[in-house]
């Protein structure tokens with residue numbers, strides 16, 4: 001894993017975007033992005049949008065696959081991931097809406113298999129952008145998700161219902177089910193860039209970077225990924241045993257491999 005510790009939350013967005021842009025440019029105009037919802041990647045999307053606005057990055061030919069969606073929430077609902085992706089990714093990044101895919105939470109039967117086929121048909125995901133839940137989930141792969149899982153229906157963990165209640169009027173309004181790419185699906189992406197900020201993520205970050213690979217901390221499966229980059233701020237890094245080692249490693253990379261943190 002490449003661990004990049006940034007001095008501020010803002011810098012996490014800038015470095016996250018620079019990393020994604022760098023890989024996107026290497027892949028070319030038809031790059032396939034994997035996009036996460038949640039608050040963590042918003043700064044990364046905003047920075048990518050700025051690169052698009054100045055013409056430094058062109059994503060008009062790119063495709064995108066969202067990680068997950070709530071089951072049963074109308075797509076016009078502001079908290080549906082269809083609407084969230086449109087507002088935070090498709091429009092600001094100048095993506096063609098016909099090439100942006102979100103799992104079908106309204107006709108969930110067979111939707112997992114259809115989604116896997118769509119990702120395959122697009123040639124697979126080149127860069128998967130990820131956040132992480134306080135319980136270590138990525139996408140909605142809750143603790144004890146199979147490390148080999150594919151896109152399917154899941155039941156949200158009590159912790160996730162609580163965490164996501166802030167987006168709804170009350171916890172009772174948070175849908176209990178979701179459809180999410182599996183950990184196996186995420187692991188098939190050619191690059192993974194996970195962004196996290198704040199003290200609230202410190203335990204999850206320590207567990208997924210330094211803990212054992214375990215379905216109890218689903219993000220820990222990324223230890224098995226060949227090209228996983230974790231971009232965090234000092235608060236999210238605060239429980240890492242080897243934080244200063246990662247900083248030293250990064251500071252001593254050759255210029256062409258390093259973005260300035």
Ligand code: GLP
Nearest residue numbers: 036037038039040131132133139
């Ligand atoms: C959500 C999403 C995840 C996201 C996570 C963290 O429920 N399904 O993709 O990474 O929880 O959210 P946040 O970034 O808002 O803390």
